[in-house]
Amino acid sequence: SSKLRVPEALTFDDVLLRPKESRVEPDEADLRSRVSKNVEVSVPILSAAMDTVTESDLATAMARHGGLGVLHRNMNIDQMVESITQVKRADELIIPFEDVVTADPEMSVRAADEMMVRKGVGGAPVVNTNGEVLGIISSTDIRPHLEVGENDPVTAAMTDEVITAPQDIDARDAFDLMYEHKIERVPVVDDENLLVGLVTMQGILQRREYKEAARDEDGRLRCGVAVGPFETDRATAADEAGADVLFIDCAHAHNLNVIDGAREIKESVDADVVVGNVGTREAAEDLVGFADGIKVGIGPGSICTTRVVSGAGMPQITAVSQVADVASENDVPVIADGGIRYSGDAIKAIAAGADAVMLGSYFAGTDEAPGRVVTMNGKRYKQYRGMGSVGAMKSGDGDRYLKDDPEDDEEYVPEGVEAATPYKGTLESELHQLAGGMQSGMGYVGAETIPEFKSRAEFVRVSAAGQAEGHAHDVVITDEAPNYSPQ
Numbered sequence: 314s315s316k317l318r319v320p321e322a323l324t325f326d327d328v329l330l331r332p333k334e335s336r337v338e339p340d341e342a343d344l345r346s347r348v349s350k351n352v353e354v355s356v357p358i359l360s361a362a363m364d365t366v367t368e369s370d371l372a373t374a375m376a377r378h379g380g381l382g383v384l385h386r387n388m389n390i391d392q393m394v395e396s397i398t399q400v401k402r403a404d405e406l407i408i409p410f411e412d413v414v415t416a417d418p419e420m421s422v423r424a425a426d427e428m429m430v431r432k433g434v435g436g437a438p439v440v441n442t443n444g445e446v447l448g449i450i451s452s453t454d455i456r457p458h459l460e461v462g463e464n465d466p467v468t469a470a471m472t473d474e475v476i477t478a479p480q481d482i483d484a485r486d487a488f489d490l491m492y493e494h495k496i497e498r499v500p501v502v503d504d505e506n507l508l509v510g511l512v513t514m515q516g517i518l519q520r521r522e523y524k525e526a527a528r529d530e531d532g533r534l535r536c537g538v539a540v541g542p543f544e545t546d547r548a549t550a551a552d553e554a555g556a557d558v559l560f561i562d563c564a565h566a567h568n569l570n571v572i573d574g575a576r577e578i579k580e581s582v583d584a585d586v587v588v589g590n591v592g593t594r595e596a597a598e599d600l601v602g603f604a605d606g607i608k609v610g611i612g613p614g615s616i617c618t619t620r621v622v623s624g625a626g627m628p629q630i631t632a633v634s635q636v637a638d639v640a641s642e643n644d645v646p647v648i649a650d651g652g653i654r655y656s657g658d659a660i661k662a663i664a665a666g667a668d669a670v671m672l673g674s675y676f677a678g679t680d681e682a683p684g685r686v687v688t689m690n691g692k693r694y695k696q697y698r699g700m701g702s703v704g705a706m707k708s709g710d711g712d713r714y715l716k717d718d719p720e721d722d723e724e725y726v727p728e729g730v731e732a733a734t735p736y737k738g739t740l741e742s743e744l745h746q747l748a749g750g751m752q753s754g755m756g757y758v759g760a761e762t763i764p765e766f767k768s769r770a771e772f773v774r775v776s777a778a779g780q781a782e783g784h785a786h787d788v789v790i791t792d793e794a795p796n797y798s799p800q
């Protein structure tokens with residue numbers, strides 16, 4: 314019957330990249346890409362908006378290493394604003410006034426010393442009640458030659474020839490200024506010489522460590538955040554807090570009510586708005602008119618049971634390529650979300666047309682993810698659960714999968730499970746493996762950049778035998794590889 318004349322849909326294990334002539338060494342392959350129209354990243358990798366994956370620690374680490382973290386929405390708006398602020402401020406050049414430790418001129422030398430020790434700073438601007446900078450007091454160890462008693466006021470021990478910097482100073486000039494004057498910190502003042510912030514040498518050196526970091530125009534780390542399709546208040550609060558990209562978070566974004574909600578949010582914010590998840594050409598057609606990015610994935614997630622529970626879904630390679638066909642014509646970036654187990658899956662998603670990939674399980678076992686390490690049968694794990702699992706639905710007001718407002722567990726119809734994932738150490742080493750494997754894929758295809766890779770890459774179809782051949786086989790693994798575990 315015609316109902317059974319159905320198209321085929323493929324996923325990661327069904328395909329491989331066809332090797333091509335190449336002069337590209339993997340470490341020369343450039344992973345720079347876009348996650349949305351206005352947001353670039355050095356590595357095209359995002360962490361999932363899940364309450365066992367992305368909070369401010371992981372989002373900070375993601376951005377420092379060139380990707381993007383997307384904060385989950387199982388937190389209230391105040392907590393969300395606080396989390397965004399933590400990421401945006403993590404590597405800020407100028408520490409804002411409200412965070413600067415200052416001493417007031419009447420303070421005794423001893424009180425100032427105690428305060429600096431308590432706050433963990435090596436020096437503090439001395440500021441009068443008007444906010445004028447009178448001097449800088451440094452910790453005890455660098456003023457042994459001064460004959461001041463503990464009970465003298467700080468003004469007796471401070472340096473009063475203060476070097477200050479203007480508000481628009483950049484990292485280079487701040488470094489030069491501190492180097493020239495052999496100082497560790499420079500108060501930043503406005504036109505009236507009032508204190509507005511502080512630049513420290515430590516802060517500058519920290520920024521230099523993360524050369525590839527994903528930063529906004531002001532040099533602050535990039536931060537993404539998930540919002541519900543009808544949460545205009547959350548969206549505007551995230552926007553005001555400085556989030557760079559809002560991710561409309563929905564299991565089925567080709568629901569027309571969801572699209573109306575997403576469009577309303579897009580009209581009320583400055584940040585880029587990525588809409589998802591979808592998995593078809595028609596859905597992409599309905600989104601390209603207003604979305605700054607489209608996120609793809611109906612049921613591929615490791616903790617996701619949508620396809621089993623609802624009977625609906627779309628194997629991910631086909632889903633990505635269908636959406637990308639429409640999106641690329643309209644210059645809208647595509648993110649492949651879910652189902653990525655290996656670096657090879659990630660680069661296959663790019664070959665299918667994605668501009669970036671989003672992962673949950675891959676990062677849930679890292680130190681920076683929320684939750685503690687547990688030991689089972691001598692192995693270490695961290696908790697990882699679907700946002701549509703009973704546990705996650707209960708602890709949030711998230712409505713991603715929620716139908717009603719159930720009072721007891723039996724009312725939930727979950728589309729996710731609660732699980733554990735092997736403990737993995739630092740996010741940095743995981744990202745290193747993931748990005749390195751993706752670069753290898755680019756080397757095999759002979760592409761130096763992501764756009765070039767997308768146009769050069771071709772797939773071959775793999776049989777079950779071919780797939781088995783690709784994994785380690787007919788051996789007993791004796792040492793764990795950092796980027797491979799048998800299925």
Ligand code: RVP
Nearest residue numbers: 361614615651652673674699700701729
């Ligand atoms: P994975 O990387 O395979 O663990 O998949 C992560 C993705 O799974 C998330 O980014 C999200 O799109 C999806 N997800 C999250 N919760 C659930 C669920 O409960 N069904 N699915």
